[in-house]
Amino acid sequence: MSISMRKLKTLYKRDIVDYLRTPSIAVCSLMPLLFIIFYKNIGVPNAAGNETEFLLNFGMMLNSTMCAIMIPSTTISEEKEKFTLRTLMLSNVNAMEFFLSKILMTTTITFLGNLVAFILAGADTVQLPAYIISTLFGNSCVIVLSAVIGILSRDQMSCSVIQIPVMLLFLMPPMFAEASKVLEMLAKVVPYGAMLQLFYQLRGPMKAAKIASACGVLTVWLVVSVVLFAYFYKKKGTDN
């Protein structure tokens, strides 16, 4: 399946402009930043001098779960609901161009969101490269999985029914890891947990085994997401 760069660029531009015009999606990507500002002002309870760490992790968590899941799936399901996806397909836009545009749009937004979160949290710029690598890698598998949710949804309503459990599945284990061994174990295998592990390792001191383990988890998620995407796309690609 060939990709036309002209079409991809046109789709991407439109998606970015539409994102700015859609309050529900635009607000979702502001939420991590607003939370960071909020906690910065009221103080982080039990932070014990690790306020910056907490704020950075919190922003990363919300961006990689809430934003990365909501944005592509909601926009794809809206296009299905309003029949604009069909119009695009009938205008000789292929599926790869369409989904790549959504994925790139979300990657851009979550990348910028993470960057602003990093600045707002007041983290040391020495950590920035590690932060960018780990968030880009971590978010990529969640974004592709979110595209799968978009394919499976008939409309925005059914999309939110699928989004919420997935968000909770990815959010709860890392948030409550200290409360139980099971949640602690699950926290290591959800994308955010693996992303956090990778970030900690990349910023030093590095331990090869832990880096490999984190990369392995994220790679498995990415491969599973891509396979699911290809499978469901083939299944839902035509009306029969």
Place this chain on the structure above:
Amino acid sequence: MKEMIYLNEVCLDFGTSFSLDHLTFQVMPGEIFGFLGPSGAGKTTTMKLLTKQLHKKSGSIRILGKDIEKAERSDYDKIGILTDTNGLYERMSIESNLKFFAELKGIKEEDVTDVLRKVRLYDDRKTILKKCSKGMRQRALLAAAVLHRPELLFLDEPTSGLDPATIQEIHKMLLDMNQNGTTIFLTTHNMEEADKLCGRICILNQGKIIASGSPEQLKLQFAQDKIEVMTTEKEKIVLTKGPESAEFIGRLLSADKCLTIHSIEPNLEEIFLQLTGREF
């Protein structure tokens, strides 16, 4: 001359009581070809097969002279499609929508202005789509489908639910496009529309083609053996063709009492009723 559309023994089965059953027809370049039938006959299903939204079970389909499965992407750049499940972006204006599709298709901005004028939406081009009437949306969708001056245009009930004035505008536009070389494949359950626009039609019922030909050919084929005469006293007399009727008409003409003489030809809806025993 290669056919623009060629179907041979095409079957499709949804597991319902009827399906597309050995459809065979072709559409030649420069034609406006009508695909008629009541709701549920299989018109939209056929359209979806031709535009690759559905896969056939058996038979062969060629579009622009190429097997549909082997058609390249560049072939689909020559095709415009308007179905009843097309949509445009509601948060964008008519003009922005068309500029977006123009950019996708590699069309210049000047062509967008041209098409907006043709569909009579130039004055409303800045209107956000969600504030547009149904007629305006349909014209905007048609504009998006014809921006790139396609060689082959698929239209699935393009005037369904529109007012007569809008329908007339769309008909004029389609006839102009056809005069400029666009082949049009049109599905409709509006017999008058088919009669007005189409050079050839197929009538579909329960997945099968039950009649095909030009509207005039079909009317003559199913014409009754009757003549209707209106006298100067506004009296309508129906006569069976024959020497006695000829003599009677001759007497009326001699006495200058004959106002009009017409052969009685059925319209397409009556033809359908004759063929199927049911109404549209």
